Amino acid sequence: MPDTTTLEQPALEQLFLKARTYNAFTGDVDDALLRRLYDTFKFGPTQSNTCPGRFVFVKSPEGKAKLGPALDKGNYAKTMAAPCTVIVAYDMAFYDKMPVLAPHTDARGWFSDSPEAELYRAALRSSSLQGAYLILAARALGLDCGPMSGFDTAKVDAAFFAGTKIRSNFLVNLGRGEPSSVHPRAPRLEFDETCRIE
Known part of the structure; x- marks a missing residue:
């Protein structure tokens, strides 16, 4: 019987080892799949369960027209052609949701009077985590x-x-x-170049 506490090799390949960053896409991403995506990645941990990430799924021609002028030249064509583009954002007033997100304590007060620089660090850090969870959940659900x-x-x-x-x-x-849009995989640094065990 396989060890159910670890992912099997095909799952690791889908999430990490063979997953790639694509520059062109085909197909459609329907709204039901986007809801399933969110309902999967929303459970990833954030600082004190602050959940500051806010997500706009840009699919419509009107949404793309709003997004287009903000894109660098190198990202314009591929983003306009993608079935969906997610704006991963963060709410600087995330603390207003803390009575719901941490009902066991008065967590709103931990953040509401903090200097803006501290709020920014907390919001950016945890929304970046949530964006990473989004990527892994999307890959797990068969999206690239x-x-x-x-x-x-x-x-x-x-x-x-x-x-x-x-x-x-x-x-x-x-x-x-689209497989033809993938560049050859770039190298990664080895364990001893980036890590140490103490």
């Missing part, structure tokens, strides 16, 4: 991903988050990856 920066955050914030305390972090194109 193309995460990227290369856009004007101020333009995205003005187009999608005006009048709020939500700020954009990074983008992820979603769909079925």
